[in-house]
Amino acid sequence: MSFNSHLAFNIKKATPTTSTTNTNTTSLSAAPSNERAHSKSNNGDGGASKSQIGADIGTSSPKLPMPHLASKSTPTTSEPNTPKFNSVGKSTTLSNTIPAVALDESSNMKTKKDSIGKDLIGLFDKFDIDNNKSANKSEPEESDDPVTEKYKEFAKQAKKEDPKEDDIFASKEKKASETNEFKESNDDQVTEKVVESEISEKPTPSSMTIQPYIIPNTNMAATSKIENTGLSSPIKSLSSEHESEFDEKKEEKDKSLDDITGNEEEQSAPVEEYELKTANDKTNLSQSPDSEPTSIPIRPPRHRNNSIRETQVHVNPEEQYLQSHKPFDFQNFLNHLKKKSADPILGNKKADLSFMEYAITELNKIDKYRAPRDKIICILNSCKIIFSFLKANSKETNADAFMPLLILIIIKSRTPNIISNIHYIESYRGEEWLNHGETSYYLSSLQGAVGFIQSISFDKLTISKEAYDAHIEAWEAQKKTFEISQPTKLVQPQPHHLNENNGPQHSLSPSNVLFTSAEMFTKSLSNFLSPSPQNESPLADQQREQQEQTQNSIREEEERIKRESDKTYSQLKEMFPALDKSILKDVVTMNKGALEESLDSCLQLVNEI
Amino acid sequence: MSKQFQFKLVLLGESAVGKSSLVLRFVKDQFDDYRESTIGAAFLTQTVSLDDGTTVKFEIWDTAGQERYKSLAPMYYRNANCAVVVYDITQTASLEKAKSWIRELQRQADPSIVIALCGNKSDLAARRQVTQEEAQKYAEEEGLMWGETSAKSGEGVSDIFTAIAKKLPLTAPPSARAGGARTGPAARTGVDLNKQTNAQGGQNEQCNC
Secondary structure (H helix, E strand, O other): HHHHHHHHHHHHHHHHHHHHHHHHHHHHHHHHHHHHOOOOOHHHHOOOOHHHHHHHHHHHHHHHHHHHHHHHHHOOOOOOOHHHHHHHHHHHEOOOOOOOOOOOOOOHHOOOOOOOOOOOOOHHHHHHHHHHHOOOHHHHHHHOOOOHHHHHHHHHHHHHHHHHHHHHHHHOOOOHHHHHHHHHHHHHHHOOOOHHHHHHOOHHHHHHHHHHHHHOHHHHHHHHHHHHHOOHHHHHHHHHHHHHHHHHHHHOOOOOHHHHHHEEEEEEHHHHHHHHHHHHHHHHHHHHHHHHHHHHHOOOOOOOHHHHHHHHOOOOOOHHHHHOOEEOOOHHHHHHHHHHOOOOOOHHHHHHHHHHHHHHHHHHHHHHOOOOOOOHHHHHHHHHHHHHHHHHHHOHHHHHHHHHHHHHHHHHHHOHHHHHHHHHHHHOOOHEEEEHHHHHHHHHHHHHHHHHHHOOHHHHHOOHHHHHHHHHHHHHHHHHHHHHOOOOOOHHHHHHHHHHHHHHHHHOOHHHHHHHHHHHHHHHHHHOOOOOOOOOOHHHHHHHHHHHHHHHHHHHHHHHHHHHHHHHHHHHHHHHOOOHHHHHHHHHHHOOOHHHHHHHHHHHHHHHH | OEEEEEEEEEEOOOOOOOOHHHHHHHHHHHHHHHHHOOOOOEEEEEEOOOOOOOOEEEEEOOOOHHHHHHHHHHHHOOOOOEEEEEEEEOHHHHHHHHHHHHHHHHHHOOOOEEEEEEOOOOHHHHHHHHHHHHHHHHHHOOEEEEEEEEOOOOOOOOHHHHHHHHHHHOOOOOOHHHHHHHHOOOOOOOOOOHHHHHHOOHHHHHOOO
């Protein structure tokens, strides 16, 4: 179970669309807050203990670029993927043991639960315990086909939990106002007391989660357009409503976005449609297929409502619950993969993507652990997924088949600090472990693959020169537009900016060293406080604005100081003609142009002379 | 009485010469009960019992044979105690490739590495392009072990691995050998934690923050 919740969570994060189908009341409240925090709090433990959330936030940050990548690299393809994930999630709902693959036990992520005692990934164990405690909460999320009763139960729970959760987030983050907004929206959902509404709500986060990762605003609009065209009209307006809400929060007036989202005035209208929709869902759930043509066809196929309706027809809730919580059967999982992928390696897109998501997720965990062994386990787990994919596709599980996939996974995952992590493992892992055993093989493979990627050249690829050049060109163009759209994104330009602004002062005296370093410190502080610029998060723009503002204020301050300094300097020059001019300049600079303090300093100097 | 040794064996050779099949045949044919399960066939282990009661455990590292992954090979053969370079007797080019692997091993791998040249697909003798004499002569010149195998029929497979096990120096424990391998080209740049602690002992007194 620990593994499952974890896995499910990761998949959700990796493919934002997945989270939309799996979300329910809690996760709805949790997910947006997470978005805001750029953290990857588990939806599952959203309502769990405070400490858990804290720990989660603390540990999750290094992994951030991952969802960004996933959604960026597969913005459109990830959508059709969803059903696949659902079914996989179903099969992985409760993994106790996997007899089929009894591999290196300590490292086998699938036997995590069994090896709690000796397991290295202590974090997961913690997860496990916490999840057990809040079993009621996390289970509906995991179970793939939650029944209406469950949902209702859950909605009640969520109602209880939500304010607490919001409080946590409010304290964790400094954006209480936003939290309140979400709180309101949550309350709305709960007060409606109609569970199905949550399902119809699901597309909303998807547009929200994907949106932040699109770089330029125009693109953002375009994507949301694409998103929305696939959705039914009520959902469309609903999601637009959310988007506009979101925009408000961001205080970002994106006009192109407004074209689609409409204005904020529309906010009341979607609510009506919303209710209409819930009514439809109700009828669906009460097995009235007649209503299908009228209400369903506009709904996107990726919606889970269909499956829910079916299960409602045939299975009673308890049976369903049991079924969704039966032990994980790895053979089933493999068969499932097999079914999905008819073609060899990159044959079936869905299976391929899902396997890649898993592998990427595992590999990306490497940056979240400290111990070299834990990091190695992450590598091993990723490799295991690759091999299970190969096995499922009846491919040979040898190096010839493995290596290209590993390289692909590394490229796709864009694991933060992967080379540093490898060096770290090499430096601190026990020698005998490093030179022997399976782990060393996979570590070496990873090293080799990374080296291959680093030294990759055209002749090592199987594409034509023209295609290669075209890709490189496109990439460079994209990079350029990215840089243009993110002028203040890089940390590096800042020292440059420093030099520009302090140019005159630099010439003033050596004491500007102090001054500069002080300012650098301020800047590094502000950099530190403002989140990592690498996240294309919904608040990135806002933060950028803030950053710009701070920079502007700093600039203004600098100019003010400069003016004062000049003034003070000229005054002091008249008052103390005996003092060396350069010393005067030093004094003025040190006192940041303040006349009185400079005067005092000068008087002291004169007295000493 | 029964000593167990562990050796790292790396498989090299052009793709499609049957490296993986060879090792799968070796691993799956015998001692199936003892076989440790591994993630995939890229890394396998197999234990060979010698006449004198010692057992030799091979950790078999498969490598990707494609030319483009040639740059990855050093990652695999560093610290390797033995290497099996496989060629296809029906492909002359594969022997040439094997020779280049052998040259690279002699130049860059651990000097004490035991290299075996292995002509695979002996069941396809009808389509043979590389004669036994030619390969054997080359092996003798270079001081290599040589044998022909058929992964398909299993012929000669265990023989060549047993021969390697016999030839490996069974005097020193493997850990010592592994340590010695560090002085090789791919010497590890580890961190001596003890050393650092001693060196920083004085500073730590001043600053405990």
